Amino acid sequence: MRLFKKILIPILFILLAFSIFLIFSYFLNRDTGKGALQVTSVPKSKVYLDGKLIGDAPLCKCEYPNMVDVGEHDIRLVPEEAGLDPFEEKITISPSVLTVVDRTFGTGALSEGSVITLNKIADKNDAQILVISFPDKVQVSLDNNLLGITPLALKNQTESDHEIKLTKEGYKDKVIRIRAIKGYRLDATVFLSTGQSSSPSAQPTSVPTPTSAVKVTQVIISETPTGFLRVRDSGSLAGAEIGQVTPGEKYDLLNEENGWYQIKLKDGKTGWISSEYATKEQ
Incomplete structure (x- = not known):
């Protein structure tokens, strides 16, 4: 009997430790059904999600359990400065993926911004990019190479950092920096503002005076x-x-x-x- 106890007790400890490990692994690796949301704006703004105030931009719901439920949501940014137009858009939150919303407020068509997110695709060896713009039919350059006009879908991109530049006559150039990832399609929805082009050739120059x-x-x-x-x-x-x-x-x-x-x-x-x-x- 004494020998039986000596053998049984270590076995029970091993089984208990293994059970704890399995439980821990389950909770660590389970699908939380949530994704991350980062919001930036100039000037600062109040951030509403589905009509509920969730904080002030800059804001990052990036750590569990404060992340956002997966699915489609209505986001609304209300600038703190008077006279500037709020921004409203539908966004999609994907599991364990960061969605980024950026807005520079202005009056009317002088506002600009972007919404960037990742969506899983079937081909785990492909990195894709989808560019949508408002207005549409905007020229898109990727890493200084002109590739087409919006809406534009790109496949088989290198898994690395890229620079996307959008240009259209009568609108200010917009540059965003992204990272393509294999197994995902990066969706970039870009809002251009009217006004002077941001290209160097369009910028006014001034001659310094003694004054x-x-x-x-x-x-x-x-x-x-x-x-x-x-x-x-x-x-x-x-x-x-x-x-x-x-x-x-x-x-x-x-x-x-x-x-x-x-x-x-x-x-x-x-x-x-x-x-x-x-x-x-x-």
């Missing part, structure tokens, strides 16, 4: 939670990071637009920073 050389407005970088401030290539959170600046540093202010400052960096390049973390001075 402007003497009186230059500068910005002082304020304290930030991270100890630095990101510099982007456009006045939007969707813009690519091209550098960083440090609290206390001063830079020449070149332009101001929708809560963003365009500054001249020490190496001569220009970039955009959030006006929330910078103060103007003469």
Whole structure:
């Protein structure tokens, strides 16, 4: 009997440990029926999902259990600044996939933005891209190669980072950066704004005068939670990071637009920073 107990007790411990492992694996790998949602906007906005306020942009419902239920939802962004038009759109949340909504608010047709998500496809070795635009019939370039007009479906793309540029006469150029993934189709719905083209050839140039050389407005970088401030290539959170600046540093202010400052960096390049973390001075 004593020998039987010596054998039985270790076996019970092994079975118990194995049962705990199976339960843990089940909960870790089960389909949660949820997906992630990230929302950015300039200026800040209230975010409503299916008529319910879920927070302020920038917002990321990216960790379980705070992620969003899978399926189709109505999203509405209401800018905090008066006089700007809200944004409404239907979005689809897929299991364990991030959907990204970005909006730069303006009045009427001066607003722009994008909705980007991933959808599983049958071919796990194919990476696809679908580009839809408002308005339609917009020229689409992928990595500086003109490929067609919207709506445009692309198959057999390399699994890597890509740059999509949309251009149409009478509308501002729009550039978005995406990553194609095998086994998924990346859907990009892009909203163009009317106004001056953002291409370098269309930008006005100015000749410095003695007066402007003497009186230059500068910005002082304020304290930030991270100890630095990101510099982007456009006045939007969707813009690519091209550098960083440090609290206390001063830079020449070149332009101001929708809560963003365009500054001249020490190496001569220009970039955009959030006006929330910078103060103007003469």
